[in-house]
Amino acid sequence: MSETALRPSPISPTVDFEAEGVQHGFLRLPYSRDDSAWGSVMIPVTVVRNGEGPTALLTGGNHGDEYEGPIALFDLARSLKAEDVRGTVIIVPAMNYPAFLAGTRTSPIDKGNLNRSFPGRPDGTVTQKIADYFQRELLPRADIVLDFHSGGKTLDFLPFCAAHILPDKDQEARAFELVKAFSAPYSMKMLEIDAVGMYDTAAEEMGKVFITTELGGGGTATAKRAGIAKRGVMNMLRHAGLVAGRAETGPTTWLDMPDGDCFSFAEEEGLIEPAFDLGDEVREGAVLVRIYPTGRTGAAPREIRAKMSGILCARHFPGLVKAGDCVAVIAIVVD
Ligand SMILES: [Zn+2]
Secondary structure, three states: OOHHHOOOOOOEEOOOOOOOEEEEEEEEEEOOEOOEOOOEEEEEEEEEEEOOOOEEEEEOOOOOOOOHHHHHHHHHHHHOOHHHEOEEEEEEOOOOHHHHHHOOOOOOOOOOOHHHOOOOOOOOOHHHHHHHHHHHHHHHHOOEEEEOOOOOOOEEEOOEEEEEOOOOHHHHHHHHHHHHHHOOOEEEEEOOOOOOOOHHHHHHHOOOEEEEEEOOEOOOOOHHHHHHHHHHHHHHHHHOOOEOOOOOOOOOEEEEOOOHHHEEEOOOOEEEEEOOOOOOEEOOOOEEEEEEOOOOOOOOOEEEEOOOOEEEEEEEOOOEEOOOOEEEEEEEEOO
């Protein structure tokens, strides 16, 4: 089916993206169900518009158990004034709203992982309908796009802002300028393990300047990491000329994920003993984690060794692992 043959999105916004001023409303997605005949999913949205200028699209809660982005964006939505802005800022603090309300990575309605659901479908599941609305209605409006992530309940990350290596070097350079302006403690040239269906890819293929973050994880936020998110989004808006003033930048350490050797996965279940903490230097061949079989005492743990040297930038968060879980990610310091 060609794109022009797609039916309209079932989502109707209660805000007018062309109107001047501050509007708080919803992306209303019809979802008829047992406890609400003719009911809807009401995804909160704020639009702040003041005349001509670029449009920024700011999102959190793409995965429902990641909290730094929603904190920064609920705060920004209530505090950003029209007179502060030159252009348009669209804020959706909890993109996959059913997942956000449930505190889960994926939607409790259809198990949809929003960040693997692009370009979505207007006649698909609830999660596919949300993806389709961003793909066809919101992304085309945007010049710059920030999508906040962190590790959720199962991973924990060094706090970094990231962009991807892209075929269009001008688009890539502008994205890394925004990463620099965001000024997280770490800045990443990010490799995706599984880029198909991602919001990132959808935005980048439309030529948008796209940045993302991994600011922490474990299914919670900390004071420091929420502060990084709040400062970072304002820095990005200032750098893009949407908000007056200079970005409050600080030192950042640039990291690179050169290839798939960054990632280590468990091959059996068990009790995980980390041998390194986030930010620690790791040598190739060093034992990264030990996984103890839990069925009986007396058995040696399985050791997982680093396939490259670098620093530990992400780790499995819960104390028990299953086969296939990502247990560690190593990145290289590039400056
Ligand atoms: Zn995420």
